[in-house]
Amino acid sequence: MNRLVMPRAAGFSPSRADLYFTGSAGIYAVNFPVSLGPLAEGIAEKSGCRAGKPETVRNPFRPPGERRLSVEPVSSSRFSELAFISFVAPEKTKRKTSTDWVTLIGEIRLICGMPVRVVESSAPSQVSGASSGHVLPPACTLLSAGQAFSGTQNVSNLQKDEAWRVNVRIQGCDLDHGYLCGTMEALNVPLAETPVVTFWEGEIVDTKNYTFFTGKWEATPEHDVRHWSKFPSFSPLLSQVEIDGGKSLDLSSYPYIFMRWKEQYFVNVGIDCGLTIAGFYYVCFSCSDGSISGFYYDPNSSPFQKLELKSTNEGRSGFSFSSYQLQ
Amino acid sequence: MPTSASTNRPEDLIARLKFSEGDAKLKALREIKNQIIGNRTKKLSYIKLGAVPTIAEVLATADDSDASLLVQSAAAIGSFACGVDAGVKAVLDAGAFPHLFRILSNPDEKVVDAGARSLRMIFQSKLAPKYHFLEEKKLEFLLSLLNNENENVTELGASIITHSCETSDEQKLLCDAGVLRRLVSLLEGSLNQRDASLDSLATVLKNNLDVISKFVALDNGRALSIITDFTKERSPRTRLLACVCLIIIGNASPCHFQGVGIKTKLILILVELLEEPGQVGEEAPFALASLIADKEDVQKLAFEVDTVDKLCNLLHKGPVQAKRFHGILLALAELCSKLESCRSRFLSLQVLNLVIDALSHENAEVQAVACLCIRNISRSVKNLSAGRFMNETIITPLLHLLHDSSTSIQVAALGAISNIVIDFASRKSVFIQCGGVRQLIQLTKSMDSTLRLNAVWALRNLMFHADNSHKEGIILELTPSGLVSLIYDSELSIQEQSLALVRNLVDGRISSIEHVFAEDGIIMNAVARQLQSCSRSEVCIQGMYVLSNVASGNELHKEAVMNQLFQSQAGEGTQSFVMKFLQDSDGQLRTAAVWCIVNLTHPESPGASARIVKLRSAGIVSQIKSMVNDPCLDAKFRVRTVLEQLATA
Numbered sequence: 010m011n012r013l014v015m016p017r018a019a020g021f022s023p024s025r026a027d028l029y030f031t032g033s034a035g036i037y038a039v040n041f042p043v044s045l046g047p048l049a050e051g052i053a054e055k056s057g058c059r060a061g062k063p064e065t066v067r068n069p070f071r072p073p074g075e076r077r078l079s080v081e082p083v084s085s086s087r088f089s090e091l092a093f094i095s096f097v098a099p100e101k102t103k104r105k106t107s108t109d110w111v112t113l114i115g116e117i118r119l120i121c122g123m124p125v126r127v128v129e130s131s132a133p134s135q136v137s138g139a140s141s142g143h144v145l146p147p148a149c150t151l152l153s154a155g156q157a158f159s160g161t162q163n164v165s166n167l168q169k170d171e172a173w174r175v176n177v178r179i180q181g182c183d184l185d186h187g188y189l190c191g192t193m194e195a196l197n198v199p200l201a202e203t204p205v206v207t208f209w210e211g212e213i214v215d216t217k218n219y220t221f222f223t224g225k226w227e228a229t230p231e232h233d234v235r236h237w238s239k240f241p242s243f244s245p246l247l248s249q250v251e252i253d254g255g256k257s258l259d260l261s262s263y264p265y266i267f268m269r270w271k272e273q274y275f276v277n278v279g280i281d282c283g284l285t286i287a288g289f290y291y292v293c294f295s296c297s298d299g300s301i302s303g304f305y306y307d308p309n310s311s312p313f314q315k316l317e318l319k320s321t322n323e324g325r326s327g328f329s330f331s332s333y334q335l336q
Numbered sequence: 337m338p339t340s341a342s343t344n345r346p347e348d349l350i351a352r353l354k355f356s357e358g359d360a361k362l363k364a365l366r367e368i369k370n371q372i373i374g375n376r377t378k379k380l381s382y383i384k385l386g387a388v389p390t391i392a393e394v395l396a397t398a399d400d401s402d403a404s405l406l407v408q409s410a411a412a413i414g415s416f417a418c419g420v421d422a423g424v425k426a427v428l429d430a431g432a433f434p435h436l437f438r439i440l441s442n443p444d445e446k447v448v449d450a451g452a453r454s455l456r457m458i459f460q461s462k463l464a465p466k467y468h469f470l471e472e473k474k475l476e477f478l479l480s481l482l483n484n485e486n487e488n489v490t491e492l493g494a495s496i497i498t499h500s501c502e503t504s505d506e507q508k509l510l511c512d513a514g515v516l517r518r519l520v521s522l523l524e525g526s527l528n529q530r531d532a533s534l535d536s537l538a539t540v541l542k543n544n545l546d547v548i549s550k551f552v553a554l555d556n557g558r559a560l561s562i563i564t565d566f567t568k569e570r571s572p573r574t575r576l577l578a579c580v581c582l583i584i585i586g587n588a589s590p591c592h593f594q595g596v597g598i599k600t601k602l603i604l605i606l607v608e609l610l611e612e613p614g615q616v617g618e619e620a621p622f623a624l625a626s627l628i629a630d631k632e633d634v635q636k637l638a639f640e641v642d643t644v645d646k647l648c649n650l651l652h653k654g655p656v657q658a659k660r661f662h663g664i665l666l667a668l669a670e671l672c673s674k675l676e677s678c679r680s681r682f683l684s685l686q687v688l689n690l691v692i693d694a695l696s697h698e699n700a701e702v703q704a705v706a707c708l709c710i711r712n713i714s715r716s717v718k719n720l721s722a723g724r725f726m727n728e729t730i731i732t733p734l735l736h737l738l739h740d741s742s743t744s745i746q747v748a749a750l751g752a753i754s755n756i757v758i759d760f761a762s763r764k765s766v767f768i769q770c771g772g773v774r775q776l777i778q779l780t781k782s783m784d785s786t787l788r789l790n791a792v793w794a795l796r797n798l799m800f801h802a803d804n805s806h807k808e809g810i811i812l813e814l815t816p817s818g819l820v821s822l823i824y825d826s827e828l829s830i831q832e833q834s835l836a837l838v839r840n841l842v843d844g845r846i847s848s849i850e851h852v853f854a855e856d857g858i859i860m861n862a863v864a865r866q867l868q869s870c871s872r873s874e875v876c877i878q879g880m881y882v883l884s885n886v887a888s889g890n891e892l893h894k895e896a897v898m899n900q901l902f903q904s905q906a907g908e909g910t911q912s913f914v915m916k917f918l919q920d921s922d923g924q925l926r927t928a929a930v931w932c933i934v935n936l937t938h939p940e941s942p943g944a945s946a947r948i949v950k951l952r953s954a955g956i957v958s959q960i961k962s963m964v965n966d967p968c969l970d971a972k973f974r975v976r977t978v979l980e981q982l983a984t985a
Contacts, residue, residue: 030774053429150927154717155801155843181717188676190717192760208721241857262969271720280403297973324846327888331843331879332836334801335715336754 032301047164056270101323151299151320152266154182155331158301160318162195162312173198177301187218189268192276206276207286214267220254223269227291230254233257236291236304240314243293268326270291270303285309290316344371350387353394359876362404364761365394369412379416383426392430395439406439407450410637414454417461424461433458440481440489451489459492459499467500469509487526488627494519494532503538510540511547527571534566534577538584546590552585552592560585560592567605572616576609576623583627596637602627603638603644607646610664621647625670632674633911644671648685658699665702669709679716682723690715692965695733700742707748709739714755725756725799726763736777742783749777750790757798764802766810773798777814777881785827792822792833799840805849807841816855823862828872835878838863842885849889852882853896860886864900867913873922880917880928887935891943898947901932902954911955918959923968930974933960937981945985957982 012064122270150156158177165171182189189211212219221237224231234251237243242265249255260266272286289306295301299320304313322328344367352364368387372379382388395409397547413432416423427433436458439451469475497515501507510516518882519540522533541548552560564576586593593599606627610674624643627832628634638644647668650656656664668691668898672678682688691713694706714725732754737749751775757767767773779791793803799810811819822834838859842849852859867879887897902910917929933956936947951957961979 031482145635148924149973150931155470180721183717186676190721192721208718210718264969264973297976298967322888323844323890326890326940327884327938329885329888330931331800331840332881333797333840334757334793334833334836335758336751336790 015092022311024247050250061226078079108141133271139243148184149266149294149296149299151296151328151332152179152182153174153330154179156299157323158299158302158318159321160316161315162305163315165314171199175316175318176321184213184215187213187215189213195284198284201278203277205278205284206281207272208274208276209270211268211292214255214260216256216258216260220256221250222254223268223289226306228306232306236306236313239304240265240267240293240302241294242287243267264296266294266296267336268294292316307325339932346371346382346387350382350385350390350823353387353390354403357400361394362408365391365408367678368876369408369415370711372412372415373863376420379420383416383422384477388423388426388432390415390429391416392427392432393434395435400439400442402446402449403442406442406444406465408449410436410439410447410450410454412459412948414450417454418457419460421461421463424458424463427458428463440492446488448486449469449488452486452492456488456492456495459495464499467496468504469500469506475509475513479513479518480514481656482515482522487529490522490525491528491532493970494522494529494536497536498532498539501536506664507542507544507547511550515540516551516554516559517546520554520562523559523562523566525576527574530566530570531573531577534563534574534581537563539580541581541584541588543584543588548585548588548592552589564598567601570611572609574607576616576620579606579609579627580619583623587626599634600637602640603634603641603643606621607641607643610646610650614659618657618659618663621660621667625667628667628670630673635673635675635678637674638671639681644668644678644681645652645685648682648687651687651690656954658673658697658702661697662693662699662701662705663770665691665705665709669705669712672709672712673715676716679719681715681886682847683719689729692730695737700740700745701736702879703740704748707734707745707752710734711748711752712754716753720755721760721765723759726759726766728770729831730756730768731767735770735772735775736781743787746779747786747790750776750787750794754797755793759793762803764798764806765796769808773810773813775808777818779816780814785825785830788822788825789827789830789833792830796833796837796840799837801844801985802840804845804848807844807851811841811851811854811985816851816859819859820862823859825867827872829876831866831870832872832875832878835863835866835875839878839885842882842889846889849886849893849945852886858981860896860900864903867899871976873920873925875923876913876917876920877922877928879934880914882923883927884932884935887932891941894938894941894943897932897936898950902950915954915959918956918963923966923971925965926963926968927971927974930960930963930971930978934977934981936975937978937985939984942980946983949984 029100084092141303146210156179160175162171162175163172176196177191178194179189179191181191190205191211192208194204194206197203198205214221218288222233228236235309237250238247246255246258249258268290269289270292271289275282275284278284285307288305290303290305292301292303301316301318303318305316306312345370345565352360353368356364368382368391372382373965388633391409391412394405395413398405398409400406404571413427413436436451436455439447440455442448442451442490454655459467467478468473469478478493478496481489484490484493493645497510497519501510516537519533519537522529524530525533534752541551561973563578563581566574569575569578582593586599603624606620606624609616610624611617612620624638628638647664650664651661655849668682669769672682691709694702695710697703697706703960708898710725710730714720716724718727729886731753733748734753738753740746740749753767753772757764757772759767773795776791776795779787782788782791790951795810795814799807802810819834821833825831825834838852841851852863862878863882867876867883870876883897883900900916912930914932917925920926920929933951936951937944948957960975962969963975964979966975
């Protein structure tokens with residue numbers, strides 16, 4: 010059973026809602042009787058695809074019955090095929106409207122073609138959340154709370170060749186929201202007497218919560234593509250990202266996790282320590298060996314400062330994991 | 337007995353009521369009634385003087401045609417019961433209840449009104465006896481009340497439903513008897529009928545999907561439209577009741593609730609109602625809490641219309657009455673349950689101190705909801721990391737609540753403590769210095785499994801990345817045998833948390849692994865024993881990580897793990913539990929098992945080759961090889977790590 014919520018036509022403007030589903034080209038039987046709410050006779054249906062020409066089928070909606078619709082989904086990414094059927098309520102509704110919405114409950118069935126997997130419909134103005142089949146990036150024990158990484162950040166520029174030793178520890182990881190956080194400790198920083206510790210928060214590019222386009226921190230899509238392209242593991246994804254930011258990519262089986270890390274505050278020194286945390290890192294984590302590489306982006310600092318970290322086992326011969334659980 | 341006619345002292349009035357007849361009796365009765373209306377003190381003093389049985393007697397014995405006497409006695413009884421629990425009790429004890437029902441069939445409309453009104457007052461109290469709908473005669477009678485032409489009588493019918501309808505069977509029964517339709521028609525009656533009906537509908541619909549579907553289908557959804565319109569009514573009470581109904585419908589049946597518009601409207605209406613005085617303002621935050629509970633998308637909407645600010649401003653205005661405080665804190669707790677944005681906003685508005693103060697409030701429910709609030713706010717890892725909650729002002733009152741006589745308060749406090757002790761810097765000492773460890777360990781010995789579970793949970797989180805000295809202190813207090821009995825607890829969830837505690841114990845510096853070998857290795861043995869017999873994956877996962885963590889230590893540690901893995905195999909032909917786990921359907925369990933093998937075959941250890949031989953002969957190496965394309969990415973990569981290590985051995 011599929012549910013479709015349609016905003017009621019207001020005044021004389023038509024309203025429309027789309028029912029999205031994944032599947033392939035074929036003939037579908039569409040059976041959507043009106044289930045509640047007074048709705049004027051006659052709903053026009055158009056089947057459609059993102060880039061194609063809509064095909065309008067005008068049929069009265071009562072009595073309810075099955076209509077055959079030829080649907081041609083367009084493949085907008087290599088990873089999923091998406092199609093939609095559009096339901097349009099006619100321009101004039103005679104009865105006084107008092108609810109904002111009407112729910113249609115019905116069924117879409119493939120008659121011939123390849124098997125379809127139907128997903129929950131999304132009402133036009135629904136708040137973002139889990140709905141249209143996007144999957145989370147893989148959970149990886151090496152990128153979980155408590156895990157430590159160490160390596161270097163290369164801060165070389167024309168004048169000098171310099172690298173700081175860096176230790177990173179993950180403190181929180183919330184895959185549902187594409188969020189993680191932790192601390193970063195920079196050692197042998199020339200300007201500082203002690204190691205400098207910062208707290209950072211990360212956005213995981215999971216195409217659900219965050220895409221490859223940063224959209225803030227003075228990073229344009231061009232900057233984004235330029236930085237992501239410095240990771241070899243990004244090249245298979247480049248073409249799709251250039252089209253739509255990678256929104257339709259399914260990264261759930263991809264062996265790399267892309268993130269942005271932004272330092273939020275200094276933990277143990279004052280803001281006048283001579284260091285900056287104005288920029289952010291483009292980060293790539295390898296699920297296979299737990300290594301991390303990153304590029305620092307700050308329009309006011311030397312470009313492409315590289316961060317290279319490996320998962321540490323802190324003196325053990327093997328890997329050890331603690332865990333906490335929030336109540 | 338001669339008395340001055342102008343004396344209106346209570347005792348005199350009661351006496352006159354008892355002993356005089358006719359007009360004098362009526363006058364005394366009327367006088368009493370006028371004195372007590374709206375006057376709680378007077379009501380209580382008359383009750384003490386035994387007025388109620390006397391008046392009940394009047395009601396019982398008056399003739400059916402004596403309208404004035406019936407009206408006045410019924411009205412007086414109703415007034416005693418109005419808003420005063422002692423009054424309700426007195427009225428019921430005096431046996432007035434059946435007589436009030438009796439007069440509902442009186443030919444005089446005024447008598448019926450008085451009886452109905454009084455019964456309604458009684459049914460507003462929890463002390464009123466339950467009305468048994470399931471008895472056929474009673475149901476018939478109720479329906480006759482609802483179908484009556486008299487407004488007060490129909491309202492009485494509705495309020496009986498509101499009071500007594502509790503189970504889903506009762507809801508179904510009422511629905512099948514056509515009550516919904518009648519209540520819907522009452523929606524279009526007078527203001528009072530409308531409100532009574534809304535209240536009633538909420539009760540009949542609550543949590544019952546079947547009844548809700550039938551309701552929504554009535555007249556093609558007309559009822560739903562009517563109620564939605566009521567959210568714009570002038571009367572605050574009507575608006576609130578309409579919101580409550582819609583929320584009940586939406587919570588059980590989300591498809592009737594889709595679309596940002598309706599949810600945002602409800603939030604805004606309820607936030608506005610928060611400012612109303614009296615019962616409406618008290619109940620509004622509870623309705624808001626129920627609207628947003630467990631629904632991240634609605635919480636987001638609420639955040640976007642500044643609900644956090646509005647709730648916090650109410651707290652800033654000054655001390656709040658207990659029930660209202662409870663409601664506001666509950667709404668804040670729900671708002672902050674999932675969204676970091678809400679938690680940040682809350683913390684920036686400087687109300688945390690008020691919530692901490694509420695931990696010491698005289699009202700137990702306020703204390704409990706304050707704990708809930710702190711628990712949800714402390715889900716913010718960012719603030720845990722900044723040590724925002726690890727100070728005495730929060731910890732001391734929470735630890736104090738661990739001594740409370742009510743288990744639910746103890747559990748609520750443990751919930752907040754569990755999160756706070758995660759603290760990442762070495763500030764855990766604050767908690768330990770406050771004596772927290774001892775109290776937690778004490779509670780792990782409780783007879784109540786919920787207390788044990790939450791106490792172990794808190795200890796597990798406390799143990800996460802704790803200093804060595806803290807670990808020592810905790811184990812010293814808990815003792816290895818104490819920990820072992822938790823590992824063997826009858827509750828699976830407690831087993832899981834205990835094993836996770838051990839996992840955290842042996843992480844960190846290599847020396848901490850020694851703890852599981854104390855007292856002849858009882859902890860280690862217990863872990864292995866549980867792994868052999870347990871079938872719940874969450875428990876096995878934690879147990880495997882204990883072994884895996886130990887196996888990341890030195891040679892002796894690795895050998896000890898090998899012994900545990902292959903102990904049961906000696907001569908029995910049964911496979912090691914590791915083999916079983918490598919084949920489990922749960923990807924996380926397979927991953928944990930593979931990690932153990934990764935650590936056992938770690939190339940830098942001298943004994944690695946001998947261990948590999950043993951693993952190979954136990955069939956584990958070929959099992960690992962077969963997992964080279966495991967569907968779980970994590971497991972797959974760890975398998976490849978093992979294979980790389982085998983190749984270099």
